[in-house]
Amino acid sequence: MIKALIFDMDGTIVDNMGVHTAVWLDVLAEFGVEITAAEFQATMAGMTSLETLRKLVNPEMTDTQAAEIARRKEEQYREQYRAAMQPVRGLLSLLQEARRAGMSLAVATAAGNDNIDFVMNGLALWDSFDAVVGADDVERGKPHPDLFLLAAERIGVPPEHCLVFEDALTGLEAARRAGMAAVAVTTSHNIDEVAHLPQVRQVIPDFTHVTVADFLGEAG
Structure with a gap:
C-alpha cells in the first residue's frame, strides 16, 4: 500500500525547468560548452550543480570553484523566475x-x-x-x-x-x-x-x- x-x-x-536550463546554457557557454536545452534536460536535470559542472566543464573542478559558479547561476535563476513562481x-x-x-x-x-x-x-x-x-x-x-x-x-x-x-x-x-x-x-x-x-x-x-x-x- x-x-x-x-x-x-x-x-x-x-x-521552472525552462528557466533553470536557459541560465545553465548561458553559464556553460562561457566555458565553451555547447549543449541543447533538450540534451541538458534529458541528461543533467536532477544532478547537483557540482556534478553538472564536473561532467560538462571540468572533471577536476574543485568544490570551491564549482560553488562560486553555481552561486552565480542560481542567483540569475532566482532573479528571472521570482515573478513567475x-x-x-x-x-x-x-x-x-x-x-x-x-x-x-x-x-x-x-x-x-x-x-x-x-x-x-x-x-x-x-x-x-x-x-x-x-x-x-x-x-x-x-x-x-x-x-x-x-x-x-x-x-x-x-x-x-x-x-x-x-x-x-x-x-x-x-x-x-x-x-x-x-x-x-x-x-x-x-x-x-x-x-x-x-x-x-x-x-x-x-x-x-x-x-x-x-x-x-x-x-x-
Missing part, C-alpha cells in the same frame, strides 16, 4: 487531500538550500511536508537513489510504500533504483519519453485530475 508521497521540486512542484496546477489540492488521508509527504530535490528556501518560502509550503531533503544532505544527486531513500528514512516509510512524483528522466531512474513507483509529470518531457518506463504508473501534465484514491489502495 502506498503510504507516502515524495515530490521532486524543480519541474514538479514548480514548472507558482505551484504546478492542482498541487495544493492534492497535498491537502493526502494530508487528510493520513499520508506522509516529503520533498526530495537536487536543489541546494538557497533554492529550496526560495520555492518553499515563496509558496508557503514548509508546513505541507514532513521532510525536505536536498543536495546538501547527500553525496550524490539523481539518478542515484540517495535523495529518495533519505526522504523515505526521514518520514519513516519503507521505499516500497512510497510513490514519487518526478519530471526528469534522471529522477525517474532514481525512483526505480530506490525501489519506488513513480508518477511522471510532463513539464520537461513528453509522454512518449516516460510512459514506457517500468517504474512509471501514471503520466500527468499537472495535478489537476490526480486524487489520493488513484493510488491509496495500491500495493507498494
